[in-house]
Amino acid sequence: MSLTLRFFHSVAFLFIFFLSTIPALLALENEDSTIKTMQDFSGYPVDEPTHSFTLTSLSAPFSVDSQTLQKQIDELSTFSDAPAPGVTRVLYTDKDVLARRYIKNLMGLAGLSVREDAVGNIFGRWDGYEPDLPAVATGSHIDAIPYSGKYDGVVGVLGAIEAINVLKRWAFKPKQSIEIILFTSEEPTRFGIGCLGSRLLAGDETLAKALKATVDVQNISFFDAARSAGYARDEDDLSSVFLKKGTYSAFIELHIEQGPILEEEGVAIGIVTAIAAPASIKVDFEGSGGHAGAVLMPNRNDAGLAAAELALAVEKHVLESGSIDTVGTVGILDLHPGAINSIPSKAHMEIDTRDIDEKRRNTVIQKIHQSANTIAKNRRVSLSEFKIVNQDPPTLSEKSIIEAMEAASKELNLTNKLMISRAYHDSLFMARISPMGMIFIPCYKGYSHKPEEYASLEDMENGVKVLALTLAKLSMS
Numbered sequence: 294m295s296l297t298l299r300f301f302h303s304v305a306f307l308f309i310f311f312l313s314t315i316p317a318l319l320a321l322e323n324e325d326s327t328i329k330t331m332q333d334f335s336g337y338p339v340d341e342p343t344h345s346f347t348l349t350s351l352s353a354p355f356s357v358d359s360q361t362l363q364k365q366i367d368e369l370s371t372f373s374d375a376p377a378p379g380v381t382r383v384l385y386t387d388k389d390v391l392a393r394r395y396i397k398n399l400m401g402l403a404g405l406s407v408r409e410d411a412v413g414n415i416f417g418r419w420d421g422y423e424p425d426l427p428a429v430a431t432g433s434h435i436d437a438i439p440y441s442g443k444y445d446g447v448v449g450v451l452g453a454i455e456a457i458n459v460l461k462r463w464a465f466k467p468k469q470s471i472e473i474i475l476f477t478s479e480e481p482t483r484f485g486i487g488c489l490g491s492r493l494l495a496g497d498e499t500l501a502k503a504l505k506a507t508v509d510v511q512n513i514s515f516f517d518a519a520r521s522a523g524y525a526r527d528e529d530d531l532s533s534v535f536l537k538k539g540t541y542s543a544f545i546e547l548h549i550e551q552g553p554i555l556e557e558e559g560v561a562i563g564i565v566t567a568i569a570a571p572a573s574i575k576v577d578f579e580g581s582g583g584h585a586g587a588v589l590m591p592n593r594n595d596a597g598l599a600a601a602e603l604a605l606a607v608e609k610h611v612l613e614s615g616s617i618d619t620v621g622t623v624g625i626l627d628l629h630p631g632a633i634n635s636i637p638s639k640a641h642m643e644i645d646t647r648d649i650d651e652k653r654r655n656t657v658i659q660k661i662h663q664s665a666n667t668i669a670k671n672r673r674v675s676l677s678e679f680k681i682v683n684q685d686p687p688t689l690s691e692k693s694i695i696e697a698m699e700a701a702s703k704e705l706n707l708t709n710k711l712m713i714s715r716a717y718h719d720s721l722f723m724a725r726i727s728p729m730g731m732i733f734i735p736c737y738k739g740y741s742h743k744p745e746e747y748a749s750l751e752d753m754e755n756g757v758k759v760l761a762l763t764l765a766k767l768s769m770s
Contacts, residue, residue: 346465346765347704355463355762357455357754365451369395369435370443379440379744384478384489385413385522392435396450396475403454404461405473410534413524414490415475419457421467421768427542428470429768430727431456431760434479434490434719442746444736448753449547450475456547456761463761467768469542476719483509483518485682487571491719495726496535505529541727543694543767546720547760548731549748553739554712561755562709563733564698568724569618570651570687571717572658574644576603576665577678582630582638597628597637599672606664607644610657619653620715621646621661649713651686658684688721694730694767701762707755716741732759 372392375381382388393415400407400417408416418428433449453473460467477490484507486492492500507515519525550556555563580594604623611621622645629639644661648654662679669676695711702709712733714720720729734756737747 346769355459355758357459357757359750359754362451362455362753363750366443366447369447375440380437380443381439382435382437384436384483385518389436390522396435399454400473403457411525411531412490412493412519412534413477413522414494417473419471421470423468424470426469427539428472429764430472430474430541430544431546431764432474432476433546433548434476436478436480438480438482438742440744441742442744444549444746444748445741446479448549448748452547452753452757452760456757456764459757459761460765465765469768471764471768479719484515488719488722491722493531493534494536495722501531536726538726544720544723544727544729545694545760545763546718546731547756548718548733549736549741550733550739551716551736551741555733555735556739560710561707562702562759563712564695564709565690565714565731565733566695566711567649567687567689568714568717568721569647569649570654570685571645571647572654572684573682575678575680575682576642576644578640578669578674579677580638580674583636585634585636588636593636594673595636596640596674599668599674600626600640600642602668603665607661610660611646614653614657616653619648619657621657649687685721688724690730691728694728697763697766698730698732698759701759701766704762705758707759732756
């Protein structure tokens, strides 16, 4: 073969080899471009996810649709047995069922998978890319005591749905799943049991058994009421509601403060470090009654005056505790027969006392009991019942969750304050099965449980942003 021919063969071989490598080079370039696009879109490396998130992690806007959130709050408030602006939404009533449907629809629109348990706790889940890991949970309640406002609890449910929408608009994908919980009956309105749904989730077997014999003021049993709303259909065993400890790696609840501190101090975010321990007491006095004109004062056995004296004793013992954190309230006082010209023969009262110090609160309860016995003896009436309905311990927020909420507030340039929750919440019981934290936002003059209850668009937006960023951080840990 001539030298010239060999030269042309070599050139042809090199040309063919070059042509054959072009698709591979283009594929590599396209692959690099695809990976870069995916990383720009998701905010973390495709092959090695980042576990620490800040606002600079993603380029998409971190914005809350506060107008839609307010519209949803207003729409939810129409499911009420009280005229506007008041809200009455009691467990398992028709309005409660309609409100639940509204929330489930919003969860579905947010792309969440929705399920319910036997008592009506509702769960909306956003699967992470490692769905077998324990989820990060958030949520609150939507039931409302008679003639209350439209923000208590609701901000923590609708705000949680908006927080997930924020994260989705932010092009974020969680490692651990994020789950929203709508808790059944945080308020004790119908059956006298506060945080009924979260107590059962935390595995309260005593409550599960007691509910078999529990009735409301109209003598409707708990299970009949539940079945009328579509729950507890098959059996009276509620053990299926119980969650195992570790089901969630964290639980965070967004809530209005229900007090005036944040508004008065001009602070945007309250970070809850502890929740006060509540206790509820039922007391019954029985006297002999009689005609209001015919029975002379020295001869009376007035159950109503016994209850009035005990109410003042509650105030006295609370004030003598030595701590501003001790509080007591006589929220119910019923007299029988309830006629202006009849001496009360029976008096029923219900007392709420709470403190962040369990021992100090229990000491107050003991003193109230002693006073009840002394008053009954001095007024010649019988103390027919002194029943401690619940006596829950206080709980502390998890340090790592506090730090995540603080970091989120700082990144959002929002002022924050560490504070105690003197109102109890579902978080108190979720802390029994999961590390817990709470986010407070200001509310107008601290008003709550009344129609004047109000939170501004700005404050709700701030709360939703802190919740969303905290969920993002915790779901990647």
